[in-house]
Amino acid sequence: MGIIRTDKWLMNDFEQPVKICERLKPYFNGQTAQSIYRQLTNFGMYGPSGSAKRNLNRMVEQKAWDRIERLYQNYKNKWSGPDVPVFLFPIGQSGGFFIRREERQKGGVSFPDKMFLFLSDIEDPKEIEALLVHEYHHVCRLQALNKKMEEYTLLDSIVIEGLAEYAVLKNCGKEYLANWCRMYSEKELSIFWDKYMKKQLSSKKDERIHDQLLYGGGRIPKLLGYAAGYNIVGGYYKTHQYSTKLSFTAPSSEFLE
Numbered sequence: 391m392g393i394i395r396t397d398k399w400l401m402n403d404f405e406q407p408v409k410i411c412e413r414l415k416p417y418f419n420g421q422t423a424q425s426i427y428r429q430l431t432n433f434g435m436y437g438p439s440g441s442a443k444r445n446l447n448r449m450v451e452q453k454a455w456d457r458i459e460r461l462y463q464n465y466k467n468k469w470s471g472p473d474v475p476v477f478l479f480p481i482g483q484s485g486g487f488f489i490r491r492e493e494r495q496k497g498g499v500s501f502p503d504k505m506f507l508f509l510s511d512i513e514d515p516k517e518i519e520a521l522l523v524h525e526y527h528h529v530c531r532l533q534a535l536n537k538k539m540e541e542y543t544l545l546d547s548i549v550i551e552g553l554a555e556y557a558v559l560k561n562c563g564k565e566y567l568a569n570w571c572r573m574y575s576e577k578e579l580s581i582f583w584d585k586y587m588k589k590q591l592s593s594k595k596d597e598r599i600h601d602q603l604l605y606g607g608g609r610i611p612k613l614l615g616y617a618a619g620y621n622i623v624g625g626y627y628k629t630h631q632y633s634t635k636l637s638f639t640a641p642s643s644e645f646l647e
Contacts, residue, residue: 391473391474391475391476392459392462392463392466392473392475392476393455393458393459393462393476393478394475394476394477394478395455396410396455396477396478396479397449397450397454397455397478399413400446400479400480404438404442404443404446405438406438407427407435407436407437407438408423408424408427409423411423411424411426411427411430414426414477417475417503417504430479430499430506431482433497433498433499433506433508434481434482434497434498434499434508435479435481435482435506435508436479436480436481436482436508437482442480442481442482443480445480445481445509445510445511446480448510448511449478449480449509452511454478454509454518455478457515457518458476458478458507458518458522459476461518461519461522462476462522462526465522465523465526466526468634469526469530469634469635469638470635471526471529471530472503472529472530472533474503474504474505474529475503475504475505476504476505476506476507477504477505477506477507478506478507478508478509479506479507479508479509480508480509480510481495481496481497481508481509481510482508495510495511496508496509496510496517496518496521497521498521498524498525499525500525500526500528500529500532501529501532502529502532502533502536503529503533504529505525505526505528505529506525507521507522507525516562516563516566517566519561519562519566520558520561520562520566520567523554523557523558523561523562524554524555524557524558524568525554527553527554527557527637527638528550528554530638531550531553531554531637531638531639532550533638534638534639535638535639539595540594540595540596541594541595542594542595543591543592543593543594543595543600543642544587544590544591544592544593544599544600544603544604544615545591545592545642545643545646546642547595547600547604547615547619548587548604548615548616548618548619548622549619549622549623549642549645550619550642551604551615551616551619551620552616552618552619552620552621552622552623552624552645553619553623553637555567555568555571555616555619555620555623556620556623556624556627556632556637557634557637560632560634567620568616570612570613570616570617570620571617571620573611573612573613573617574611574617576621578611579617579618579621582611582614582618583618586603586610586611586614587603587614587615587618590603603615604616622645622646623645626644626645626647
């Protein structure tokens with residue numbers, strides 16, 4: 391499938407994002423357009439505003455859909471990855487509750503069968519590549535593991551994030567890593583691991599503590615699960631050879647050895 395030409399949707403219905411989400415209903419089993427929009431705005435999809443319209447105009451000027459199609463096809467071939475639809479939208483002003491590159495205003499969310507990228511102004515093409523690598527790695531691993539979403543544990547989630555960002559390191563370089571990769575020192579992460587995470591690794595995705603530890607907030611350090619995941623994966627690959635394809639299939643528990 392590759393890039394879906396959402397630019398045409400946006401040109402017609404920019405002021406009515408819920409109407410745009412009507413077109414997404416075939417990709418979300420049984421969900422309403424309103425619930426799809428709510429879900430996507432949590433990860434950064436735009437709401438109608440002057441800044442979002444400027445982002446859209448820049449995306450059109452920079453031929454974002456064509457550029458990301460080329461990137462997507464390159465990595466699909468390179469990784470022998472699944473063929474899924476990829477949806478591009480402007481990013482929201484606040485960027486939702488989590489943007490993996492807050493200072494650069496890019497975001498995304500992935501599912502086993504689809505991928506969404508939320509963009510502003512593409513100044514450095516490598517930034518967009520890093521975002522696509524991270525999100526498409528998710529798609530590949532989610533498909534390879536083939537588990538129901540409710541079966542994923544906190545350990546699964548932090549390893550998924552760590553592996554996706556390690557793929558960014560290998561393909562784009564350390565300067566394109568998300569800021570959460572260097573948010574905490576090794577010593578801090580060790581303390582946080584023992585204090586917050588070690589006894590909660592089997593928490594399931596539908597349990598409140600899962601997202602509390604993954605995203606942080608309140609007494610829990612910001613994006614703790616993401617930072618811990620990257621630290622675990624990075625530590626594993628200090629003593630193991632890296633293989634992109636094995637990173638899709640290796641069980642999460644292997645990275646704790």
